[in-house]
Amino acid sequence: MRTSIYGLGLILYLGLTSLLVLYFPQSVLAFLLFEASLLFIYSAPLPRGTRLALAAVALVVLMPLLGMINGYYLEIATQIGIFVALALGLNIVVGFAGLLNLGFVAFYAIGAYLWAIFGSTQANQFIAGNLFPLAPSWFFVFLVLGALAGALTGLLLGLPLLRLRGDYLAIVTLGFAEVIRALANNLDRPINFTNGPRGITPIQKPPLFFQPLLEWMGLRPEPAALYPLYFYFLVLLLVVLIIIVIRRLEGSPVGRAWKAIREDEVAAAAMGIPVVRMKLLAFALGASFASAMGVLFAAKQVFINPESFTFMESIGVLAMVILGGMGSTAGAILGATVVTILNLQLLKGLSLWLNGLRQSGIILTLPLLGSYDLSQLPAQFEPAKYERLVFGLILIVMVIFRPRGILSPGRGGGRSDGAA
Amino acid sequence: MALLEVRDASKRFGGLLALQRVSLNVEEGMIASLIGPNGAGKTTLFHILSGIYRADEGEVRFRGRSLNGLRPDQITAAGIGRTFQNIRLFAHMTVLENVLVGMHCRVNRSLLDILLRARRFRRDEKEAERRAEDLLRLVGLQGREEEWAGHLPYGDQRRLEIARALASRPQLLLLDEPTAGMNPQEARSLMGLLQRLMGEFVQALLLVEHNMRVVMGISDQVTVLDYGEKIAEGSPVEVRGNPRVIEAYLGRGKWGGDA
Numbered sequence: 001m002r003t004s005i006y007g008l009g010l011i012l013y014l015g016l017t018s019l020l021v022l023y024f025p026q027s028v029l030a031f032l033l034f035e036a037s038l039l040f041i042y043s044a045p046l047p048r049g050t051r052l053a054l055a056a057v058a059l060v061v062l063m064p065l066l067g068m069i070n071g072y073y074l075e076i077a078t079q080i081g082i083f084v085a086l087a088l089g090l091n092i093v094v095g096f097a098g099l100l101n102l103g104f105v106a107f108y109a110i111g112a113y114l115w116a117i118f119g120s121t122q123a124n125q126f127i128a129g130n131l132f133p134l135a136p137s138w139f140f141v142f143l144v145l146g147a148l149a150g151a152l153t154g155l156l157l158g159l160p161l162l163r164l165r166g167d168y169l170a171i172v173t174l175g176f177a178e179v180i181r182a183l184a185n186n187l188d189r190p191i192n193f194t195n196g197p198r199g200i201t202p203i204q205k206p207p208l209f210f211q212p213l214l215e216w217m218g219l220r221p222e223p224a225a226l227y228p229l230y231f232y233f234l235v236l237l238l239v240v241l242i243i244i245v246i247r248r249l250e251g252s253p254v255g256r257a258w259k260a261i262r263e264d265e266v267a268a269a270a271m272g273i274p275v276v277r278m279k280l281l282a283f284a285l286g287a288s289f290a291s292a293m294g295v296l297f298a299a300k301q302v303f304i305n306p307e308s309f310t311f312m313e314s315i316g317v318l319a320m321v322i323l324g325g326m327g328s329t330a331g332a333i334l335g336a337t338v339v340t341i342l343n344l345q346l347l348k349g350l351s352l353w354l355n356g357l358r359q360s361g362i363i364l365t366l367p368l369l370g371s372y373d374l375s376q377l378p379a380q381f382e383p384a385k386y387e388r389l390v391f392g393l394i395l396i397v398m399v400i401f402r403p404r405g406i407l408s409p410g411r412g413g414g415r416s417d418g419a420a
Numbered sequence: 421m422a423l424l425e426v427r428d429a430s431k432r433f434g435g436l437l438a439l440q441r442v443s444l445n446v447e448e449g450m451i452a453s454l455i456g457p458n459g460a461g462k463t464t465l466f467h468i469l470s471g472i473y474r475a476d477e478g479e480v481r482f483r484g485r486s487l488n489g490l491r492p493d494q495i496t497a498a499g500i501g502r503t504f505q506n507i508r509l510f511a512h513m514t515v516l517e518n519v520l521v522g523m524h525c526r527v528n529r530s531l532l533d534i535l536l537r538a539r540r541f542r543r544d545e546k547e548a549e550r551r552a553e554d555l556l557r558l559v560g561l562q563g564r565e566e567e568w569a570g571h572l573p574y575g576d577q578r579r580l581e582i583a584r585a586l587a588s589r590p591q592l593l594l595l596d597e598p599t600a601g602m603n604p605q606e607a608r609s610l611m612g613l614l615q616r617l618m619g620e621f622v623q624a625l626l627l628v629e630h631n632m633r634v635v636m637g638i639s640d641q642v643t644v645l646d647y648g649e650k651i652a653e654g655s656p657v658e659v660r661g662n663p664r665v666i667e668a669y670l671g672r673g674k675w676g677g678d679a
């Protein structure tokens with residue numbers, strides 16, 4: 001009885017918020033309410049199957065439909081997906097194995113540059129034969145290659161590195177990320193590999209292999225309208241895949257070994273866990289997720305340059321993991337979502353709203369305080385520029401009130417019953 | 421052939437000689453104890469046996485095989501389990517998970533099986549969980565599987581450490597002060613538990629212990645260390661009467677001997 005009430009309530013909520021977005025396509029609030037539905041679905045006391053079905057409806061059916069009304073929403077959803085994947089990868093390294101990695105974005109950059117170089121004319125600069133750009137269908141090969149390259153780099157970096165502990169490890173990973181960025185910035189001479197700060201463009205998009213099917217169904221959508229949807233589903237697919245991999249590892253001897261290492265390395269070794277090998281595995285796996293997402297990012301953006309892979313990006317992903325709750329998969333997803341929404345929607349929305357006020361020329365009259373001409377609002381007062389400030393404030397508040405994150409890993413969270 | 425043979429093990433920390441040419445044999449079927457005043461080198465020897473420290477000189481052989489240069493996890497896989505003096509449980513993992521971690525070197529951990537959730541893997545996990553529950557029952561922690569290990573009362577944490585160490589199916593179990601901080605009644609029940617382990621779960625026990633009632637009550641062989649040197653070895657009765665042991669523990673009388 002209770003479950004059916006919850007189920008009906010959620011379906012109603014989903015329908016209602018979808019309608020809201022439909023009627024107010026420009027309203028940030030309506031879309032936020034819709035996004036919150038996933039959180040409600042996650043926390044509802046319903047059987048797993050029901051919750052999965054509801055989430056699938058929201059993500060596979062409703063979200064693309066809303067995205068057709070306002071394309072920007074689809075872009076946001078895709079960005080969220082990319083950051084969710086990054087946060088999940090970093091969560092393996094930091095949350096499960098307890099290895100503080102401050103240079104995670106380096107692996108993202110490796111994947112992105114891999115496809116950018118070979119998926120554009122850039123590779124012609126150093127490989128003769130005018131073979132590039134590679135055909136779009138190579139994108140999928142490079143998705144796998146990117147993951148492998150990330151894993152390999154992770155292994156190579158990890159081998160000397162993982163003998164270090166705590167702070168030293170953090171410093172070296174930070175340095176590594178800067179090295180990668182500096183390489184991207186400067187490897188345009190003597191041989192032009194990365195085209196330096198000018199970046200690489202245009203980069204091939206993935207192939208529209210399903211076009212014949214669409215035409216057979218009588219649909220002839222514009223590629224420009226199709227690609228956002230395509231990327232959205234690609235990201236969704238990859239995120240689901242990553243979640244499945246993580247859930248399976250989490251409840252296995254491997255996941256338990258990671259957590260044991262995080263808790264007490266000496267005791268873990270004495271209990272028969274090959275510590276270095278397990279750390280390497282965590283490092284390589286996290287890196288491979290990031291690199292695969294990098295390949296996708298390059299294809300989606302069409303243009304990349306070293307600016308996308310700064311230290312602040314690493315910190316941003318780390319903040320997502322910490323905010324959500326280190327060691328918790330659901331937490332990493334929530335953290336990435338909240339931070340991305342905050343950056344792309346809330347602060348920008350607030351900025352737009354203030355701009356509107358400025359231009360409206362309304363004179364605000366408050367009793368006792370006198371009146372204030374809103375067009376006099378200083379131009380510096382622009383929330384979108386306060387991203388880092390708001391970020392920092394949130395983290396401080398978190399550390400004081402919920403030091404283990406919004407969704408700290410529950411007891412027995414790593415048991416195999418949570419199978420995906 | 422002894423199960424464990426330590427030959428002339430030495431360990432130096434800077435200028436401090438923590439162990440000086442200590443030799444020790446533990447035979448199969450034996451409960452052996454290692455005693456000595458604080459700083460005598462007992463825990464240092466334990467760390468060498470479990471691979472956390474490397475001996476500067478000397479050799480450790482287990483079932484005739486040299487353990488020199490092996491990593492802690494390799495030594496555990498070879499059949500030596502241990503507990504820690506200052507309990508080192510995985511505090512933010514459940515009681516059951518702690519025991520399952522102890523099985524790491526005895527379970528199927530092929531990545532492919534895990535990712536594909538192969539039937540073989542699920543069967544092994546079920547089996548591991550069943551065995552973990554058996555071990556928890558043995559140490560009296562049944563029904564507490566889902567509690568955080570860090571939230572258990574002190575005595576239960578000691579018992580959980582033993583269950584976790586047993587999970588790796590050790591032939592020799594090293595126990596570092598298993599009754600530390602326990603009241604006499606708890607210590608007595610732990611002694612009973614240790615005696616029950618013999619033969620069925622382990623072939624031999626080696627304990628570091630300060631509680632003389634426990635040491636004298638269950639040991640077949642007592643080895644006494646002082647300032648990193650072995651000063652006596654034998655049955656509890658022999659050791660108790662040994663003047664060097666008495667001296668090490670109580671000091672030399674003001675007018676006694678030829679100070």
